[in-house]
Amino acid sequence: MSWNAGYVADIGYTAGFYRETAPGHMAFAALATGRSPGRALRPRRVLELGFGQGFGLALLAAANPDVAFEGFDFNPEHVANARKLIEGAQLSNVMVTETGFEEAAARGGANDLDIVAAHGIFSWVARPVQDAIVAILRQRLQPGGLAYVSYNCMPGWAPLQPIRQLMMQVKRRNPGHSDRQLALGLDLLSKLRQSNAGYFAANPAAARHVDAMLAMDRVYLAHEYLDEHWDLFQFAEIAARLADAKLAFLASATLSENLDRYAVPAALAPLLAGIDDPELKETVRDYAANKQFRRDLFARGSGELTAGEHLRLLAQLSFVLAVSRTRVRFMFQGPVAQLNGMPELYQPIVDLLAKGIATFDALLALPVFGPSNAAILLDCLTLLVESGQVLPVIGPAADVAPAKRFNRMIVAQARAGRVHGSLASPVARTGIPVSDFGLLALAALFDGMEDAGAAAEHAMSILKALGRRPFREGRLIEDDREATGFLAENFQPVLEEAVPVWQRLGMI
Ligand SMILES: C[S@@+](CC[C@H](N)C(=O)[O-])C[C@H]1O[C@@H](n2cnc3c(N)ncnc32)[C@H](O)[C@@H]1O
DSSP: OOTTTTSOOSSOOOOOOOGGGSHHHHHHHHHHTTBOOGGGSSOSEEEEESOTTSHHHHHHHHHOTTSEEEEEESOHHHHHHHHHHHHHTTOSSEEEEEOOHHHHHHHOOOSOEEEEEETTOGGGSOHHHHHHHHHHHHHHEEEEEEEEEEEEBTTTTGGGHHHHHHHHHHHHHSOSOHHHHHHHHHHHHHHHHHTTOHHHHHOHHHHHHHHHHHTSOHHHHHHHHSSSOOOOBOHHHHHHHHHTTTOEEEEESSGGGGOHHHHSOGGGHHHHHTOOOHHHHHHHHHHHTTOOEEEEEEESSOOBOOHHHHHHHHTTOEEEESSOGGGOOOEEEOSSOEEEOOHHHHHHHHHHHHHSOEEHHHHHTSTTSOGGGHHHHHHHHHHHHHTTSEEEEOSSOOOSHHHHHHHHHHHHHHHTTOOOSEEEETTTTEEEEOOHHHHHHHHHHHTTOOSHHHHHHHHHHHHHHTTOOOEETTEEOOOHHHHHHHHHHHHHHIIIIIHHHHHHTTOO
8 A cells, every 4th residue: 555545645735724723722722611721721742643734833833932843744745845834934843754643653652742733634544544643642642631633523424425425436437646536526516516416406505515615725625525534423433532542522622612502503502401421412512503523622631620720720811802903893603603792791801902912810800790700701702712803812922033934934935926824923822814915915014115005016016926916806907007906905904904913913
């Protein structure tokens, strides 16, 4: 068998950042549910299993310069790219190696890690590789350590499974490059869909799914649908497998999924409240929300917190606004319902944060809350964090220089036509989403152009050198004046609103 063991390796993976892999996010997810964050509160060593292009791993290393990061991936293209990012930003706290999980498990190790993250791996690798991941967790995670594991789950995938089966049939009958196999599979699916095949007529969710697939990134699709192995897990199966590494479920890293009034239809609340088996409860939540993908946090030996201990740990947290005050919305779109936050609760939080970073205790001291309402404040903060408008600030102040170097490198890559979607914040110790406009506006700002008009001229020259032009609502803008005007319109809010936020977050 070849080194990739059925895993797609002829198309490199996308270069994304996933906030659930950030130690601070994990610690907040635990505390938001009243559980101990264990070693995620002040981690020293973090391992990422299967880091793809290494973008997220390098970003986290830049944003957490006092934490040692390590990464394993068996794809040499991924390792080479990750090393380029690490060297480009001169990061000294991260090491990546071209290592398969089975090889790493055979090598062993000794309880040296505080966090292990495996995002988008477990469902897509063969059983022996899954076992190797569990062995790595068992060998290397310390007591008090956290594991983050995401995977495809039931029942959300149930009506969609035949889509993947058809894609695999096409792949097996058409040896060659994954690109071509994907194109052939998508073509067949879309023809079936257009002709309203019985499967799609009987399964409207499958029809919607194919429509969505046709608009998706091809690289992502190849890795989702063309790997030889594809397991759709029940939560209980994952819990049982990770129990072999002495791990117990802690919380969902998708923060809103821990709030039943938001993540589960109201009619099911009494049913859920009556279930006291935690594993069955999680499974019922999956059915209630027809979940397709889980992002789970497991802990190795996490004890229960008393109310007093919980408050003492919360007192170590601060919060910062991640968007400008004028952009904050109190409307939260959850998986099954939209929740309209009460302005009388949310407004004072956001007004205080607009003045600067605030501690949990300072927020609790707001007249609308007070010591007896910590749980209400925590729910509000959970939704503000989940919606990306507020970030937890955890741990000592970090050196901002590595993140600034990393961000300059990402902007330089954008000038060369390689666009990434996040930058590093050493204040929040995580990644912050950035649009193409944001990257181009920063390129201009770094070259000394501070007004939107000059930045737009600057961006046009970059785009022309790359043979590109801006699009407005899917239409290529041919006229230079219109294109520059369009860029200036989009740069204005970046320069006026986003740049001050990025400065507050220590990014530039
Ligand atoms: C779907 S990608 C996810 C990448 C990254 N975590 C992300 O979410 O962007 C899976 C990654 O695991 C790596 N991988 C798959 N099987 C592996 C194995 N047996 N040993 C080491 N790496 C493996 C692949 O090369 C790929 O980079």
